[in-house]
Amino acid sequence: MLVKNDRISEIVDGKRVIVKKPELLAPAGNLEKLKIAVHYGADAVFIGGQEYSLRANADNFTIEEIREGVEFANRYGAKVYVTANIYAHNENIPGLDDYLRALEEAGVSGIIVADPLIIETARRVAPRLEVHVSTQQSLTNWKAVQFWKEEGLERVVLAREVSAEEIRQIKENVDIEIEAFIHGAMCSAYSGRCVLSNHMTARDSNRGGCCQSCRWDYDLYQLSDGREIPLFSEGDAPFAMSAKDLNLIRAIPAMIELGVDSLKIEGRMKSIHYVATVVSVYRKVIDAYCADPDHFTIRDEWVRELDKCANRETAPSFFAGFPDHTNHMYGTHSRKPTHEFAGLVLDYDPETGIATIQQRNHFRPGDEVEFFGPEIDNFTQVIETIWDEEGNELDAARHPLQIVKMKVKRPLFPYNMMRKEN
Template identity: 60%
Template sequence: MTTKQKPELLAPAGNLEKLKFAIHYGADAVYIGGRQFGLRSKAGNFTFDEMAEGVEFANQYGAKVYVATNIIAHNENLDGAHEYFKKLYEVGISAVIAADPALIDACREAAPDLEVHISTQASVTNWKTAEFWKNEGLPRVVLAREVSVEEIKEIKENVDIEIEAFIHGAMCISYSGRCVLSNHMTSRDANRGGCAQSCRWKYDLFEDGTDGTVDISDENDEKYTMSSQDLSMVEHLPDLIEAGVDSLKIEGRMKSIHYVATVVNVYRKIIDAYFEDPEGFELNSEWVDEIWKAAQRNLSTAFYYGEPTHKDQLYGRPERLPKYDFAGLVLDYDPETQFATIQQRNNFGVGDEVEFFGPNFKRFKQTIVELYDETGEPIERAKHAMMITKVKIDHPVHYLDMMRKQK
């Protein structure tokens, strides 16, 4: 039987709403971006006031909030760093995630009691590098995504340091994000928050001919990308737990609240089920099926079990397509009338089969038979974005439960 401590489930939060849903659906901690020094400039990054509200919400659940400050800084990026880190500490942030030694030093000088975790951008792939950061006083390293399960075991055997590793989400085709495609094609610096994701663009295939460059793509072919499949360890999570990973990290600060809630819900269930009975643990196929209800690309285990092959590349038509749209958010439920107040997020109506789900992996399906607008008038469809509706529900639901509709 395992004697491992239950690892932290760390979720992305691109804005305040996503932060609350990630924690409500089971995350032990979230990582966010502020208005400076982060690699997701297009995410709904947090103001200091929003950070303070997020920290206050997280405290109610016993959760933590980390801030990504993981750019590779140029001279002009260093202005204001000391003031920024000092303010992060004052609003109650638990740790920052950094890769650049200049920013690490700035944080230590301005806020010596604020934890610093070394970012995946630093490409930690071996135990000697982990030991270096341990000796520098950093309590945690976020491993490079090119590390295998066996290498994680070796790192933990040699260094007493917290290990954070990705378990789900997008993978960068370049080595730990060290890419200049975006810089070259769009003059947007991928390592300073401006990645244009050029690797995911659709390309034609050419060869050099005697009379110039010749397009050899068939017009009916799928366009080519330089992109990898997404990572998913949903079927292999015990391997990472037994290897000694302390924080299991989900990628996706740009993803929707439906994606965040669904993925967090699944991994929360797997972690808890494993620690309830490690010896008798069996993977439930429903957990795997649930992952596919969140919009995403094809999935692989990336580098965890050896070098990826062409089968882990993203090209051609997807093998499986997302099955569900996020249709509505539960705001209230009246047990006497069995009506739920639902905020519309996608078109739904009478006759549609929908699925409700909430934290702790509770779910049920039903067909909508009664639907009313906010004034109590019967309607056939909820067509307008964010409109408030009343829906007759077969089973009790709760605030912030979600309603899906199969595509």
């Protein structure tokens, strides 16, 4: 049952409204994704630098790109946090002081950290940086959170493995900012505390090298008297240790009433289409609930919108209590999104009604496409004619990042997106 929290609400014109709105925190694997996340409604983004981050295979940011990202985000009232959440080895110590000072000088609002070494170093050499305890610390109880509060830290990122009741108890017992995941991939281990990648590929999971070995397909055998006996018949679906992705869209009212300070979306490795779609949906949900919580309902269109970019099945996971077998994927453990990203709007000419679009997937005249963005209502249309930049008619936009022009039936804006149904 949803319990109203009077500490975060007021009565305005006879109506209850949420005045302490939570931060919407979005992933940004590169500068383009950062700009998209902010444009589509994120209050803050978390990024990785070229060192000390757990996403070694993301594009990641140079210090110069971090400065540019901070400047862009601040222009729109958003913050930038940098992940420095590896478990450091001795070889990672040299250069740490200079790196943290560079982040502070770049204007970063805070860092997300797991290793006490990095926490202590940041407080010593870059005191203006907020220090947030990473989900890698697997904080699941209020006593552990209290420890970090007493250490002087501003915020903790809870483990993905906490329930709504556990969050309530943490908020009741400790006066500290709480950040919690609401959407994205789940881990088969406690928040990344895993060495499968180390064993399978000699890549250190806890220093940014996770290759998601848990999502591989496996054949299982029983060893009996030196013989390997297959546990599955030929043609059976392979086994995987793959959890369904987290999806808490229906739990956002509860998260807000619990007083969670920052609602976090996972996905620094995901596409700009994923970032735009998920951020846009949760922005609408948060704003709608905070404006009128007593008459709020989840709209089916919001749920369908998330399906347009989902590549795995989703579940509420630990939030409702300890998850059962329905939160695991069996057999085929991936799914196709209902839509694919086709193009990014660069410009629109209101006199001619012609949009300039950067191709991101193959499309051609006759395809039905959908346009969406924060300034417009979603609309669909059939593509009639496509031209290249010189005005030559094309039979298709088939080249990656190709710049094309086409007539559209409604006004568009830069950063709007075009997608088509799979």
